[in-house]
Amino acid sequence: MRRCAIALFGQRARLRWLHLILGGALFMPYWLVGTIALGAFLDSPGMFGGSVAVQFGAYAIGLPLAAVTALFPLARPMSVAVARALCGIPADRLADGPARGRDAKARTAGWFTLHVGAGALISGASLALPPFAVSLAALPLWPALRESEVGRYWGLDRPWMLWAALPAGLLMLLALAATAAATGALLARQALRLLGPSPADRLAAAERRAAEAESRNRLARELHDSVGHALSAVTLQAGAARRVLDTGDAADLEFVREALTAIEETTRRTVGELDGVLGLLRRGEEVEEGVGPGLDALEALVRGAGPRVALTVDGALGPVPEVLSREAYRIVQEGLTNAARHAGGTPVTVRLDARTEELEITMENPLPERPPVARPHGGRGLRGVGERARLLGGTAVAGPVDGVWRLAVRIPR
Known part of the structure; x- marks a missing residue:
């Protein structure tokens, strides 16, 4: 009842x-x-x-x-x-x-x-x-x-x-x-x-979900590359400065000053990038195509990574398209982070060749005496580099070659 x-x-x-x-x-x-x-x-x-x-x-x-x-x-x-x-x-x-x-x-x-x-x-x-x-x-x-x-x-x-x-x-x-x-x-x-x-509505919904997933993945890559590189660079510079201070050599105080300046620049730049990306996240918007620094900020990135990083540029980077410039910056950033994490303290060479119809990025550092400790589920850095290169129609190859670790990326302009 x-x-x-x-x-x-x-x-x-x-x-x-x-x-x-x-x-x-x-x-x-x-x-x-x-x-x-x-x-x-x-x-x-x-x-x-x-x-x-x-x-x-x-x-x-x-x-x-x-x-x-x-x-x-x-x-x-x-x-x-x-x-x-x-x-x-x-x-x-x-x-x-x-x-x-x-x-x-x-x-x-x-x-x-x-x-x-x-x-x-x-x-x-x-x-x-x-x-x-x-x-x-x-x-x-x-x-x-x-x-x-x-x-x-x-x-x-x-x-x-x-x-x-x-x-x-x-x-x-x-x-x-x-x-x-x-x-x-x-x-x-x-x-x-x-x-x-209807089937058309389901297809449109699937496309919206795919776009949202791509936006989240892009956001994750931006946060991973920016914050991961900043933490690795700051850790490397702080460790080097501490070792110099332990020696008590007054002649090396200039090196400590440079290391602290690099830490300051890196953290300030990273906080700005983090605020921009998190601002988009709070508003529920997609990560815009123009968000993030480009190759014009490459020298500051290399300077913040420490004195053991050498940068060589062949050709003019100004004509490089904006999207490619931003993605190339992130690729170099991730390469430096990878080198600092697995071979910290070793010299790193970065070469960019923009003289042809392809932008070539080559990064090398000596292999460490001990193999790096592998993560339980693998890292996301080199995977993100490959994804960035493939999205622009390029290729990315990473691995040991003749006693050095080499990351080689080729992306059409």
């Missing part, structure tokens, strides 16, 4: 009833047009004074008109929003955005027609039936109503019919609630089929 009462009068049933009444309100303009059209041919006395046949004729004319208007782009977003709010349908089960394609538009028109058509019937019954049912149920307790013309017309002066009026009125109200609940449940089921995502 309790489950039946919840099904008929619970919150979900009430919201779906409201959804049907809203559909009936939306159908009123179409029904009015149908009434005027029939009245012009049948000489009907008015929109509310015609016969039942005229009223249902106007209803039949209004349905195709509603289907036509549902072909407009805003029809599906509005229908989906209302269905999610009032029909109790999970948000991810319905499509987003305007309907695209003939099938999606046809299903949207079918849904809108079903909504306003069923809503018109339920709304009409909700307006007309309750007053009649309440009056009927009140007959045994209302002598004046029994003696009225309506009571004599229905023959309610007979005792057995009089007392049957009370349960009959209550059954009418119960039947109305049951019909509204069943119709609301039917609309909720049909919403999944008619307003659900």
Whole structure:
């Protein structure tokens, strides 16, 4: 009994009833047009004074008109929003955005027609039936109503019919609630089929997810390269400065000063980059293509990596495209981070050749006496270098060659 009462009068049933009444309100303009059209041919006395046949004729004319208007782009977003709010349908089960394609538009028109058509019937019954049912149920307790013309017309002066009026009125109200609940449940089921995502919608959603994943991966690469390099460079410079101070040689104080200056420049630059990337993350935006330094900041990067890093540039870096300049900077940054992490203190040579149609980046450092400790799941630095090169149509090769570790990257300009 309790489950039946919840099904008929619970919150979900009430919201779906409201959804049907809203559909009936939306159908009123179409029904009015149908009434005027029939009245012009049948000489009907008015929109509310015609016969039942005229009223249902106007209803039949209004349905195709509603289907036509549902072909407009805003029809599906509005229908989906209302269905999610009032029909109790999970948000991810319905499509987003305007309907695209003939099938999606046809299903949207079918849904809108079903909504306003069923809503018109339920709304009409909700307006007309309750007053009649309440009056009927009140007959045994209302002598004046029994003696009225309506009571004599229905023959309610007979005792057995009089007392049957009370349960009959209550059954009418119960039947109305049951019909509204069943119709609301039917609309909720049909919403999944008619307003659900089409293959084109699923493809668009997959493309959006792929774009979001690429944006997150790009953000992760930016943070990894910037912060990882800064920590490695600061650690290397601080360690070198500490060793010089331990020796107590006053002649090497200039080296300590240079190391501290490099630490200051590296941390300041990294904090600025970190603020920019995290600002995008807080706003929920994608990482823009122009975010991050380029090859014009390469000398500062090398200077912050320490005195054992030698930079050689062949050709002019100014004409290098902005995207390639930024990605090349990140590649050099990651190469320096990799050298500092696995072979800290050894000389590193960086060569850039921009004289041809390809930008060539070569980085070398002697192999350490002990092999570096491998991470449990592998590092992401060289993998990120390869991803950056491949995205621009280039190649990246890293590994030991003739006693040195070499990173060679070639990217077309």
